Amino acid sequence: MTxxxxxxxxxxxxxxxxxPWIIAIVIALLGVGAFAWMTAAREMQSVDADDLGFDLVDSxxxxxxxxxxxxxxxxxxxVVEALDEEFGVVGWKVVEIAAGEDHSQAVSxxxxxxxxxxxxxxxxCWVA
Structure with missing residues (x-):
């Protein structure tokens, strides 16, 4: 009998x-984990700027x-820009904002x- x-x-x-299947699954999980970590680290360093308005001081x-x-x-x-009627840049300035303790900050x-x-x-905007 056999x-x-x-x-x-x-x-x-x-x-x-x-x-080989187990090794491939482990490698795939490590790759997904590394991608998730890089995405989370990049989002923690992101800055969002919302325009509130502008005032024309003079010409x-x-x-x-x-x-x-x-x-x-x-x-x-x-980088803050000033535009003319044809949306051409007529002025720009790099504004440096000191670190704040709040999650959001109003700037002028x-x-x-x-x-x-x-x-x-x-x-x-970017983290300086």
């Missing part, structure tokens, strides 16, 4: 075939009001212009 082990050896049913400057939301306890820098910045501006806005 034993189960002899039949497994004859027809190639061995336990070693499961090992050579505009004041832009905006709100920062994001990181606490870290310095932030933002005056941008010098080379021509009369019709609007002002925040282009981008």
């Amino acid at each position: 034993t189960a082990q002899e039949l497994d050896e004859r027809y190639g049913r061995t336990r070693s075939r499961r090992r 050579h400057s505009v004041t832009v009001r905006f709100q920062l939301t994001g990181v606490q306890g870290k310095n932030v820098a933002c 910045a005056t941008v010098p212009t080379v021509a009369e501006a019709t609007t002002g806005l925040v282009n981008t």
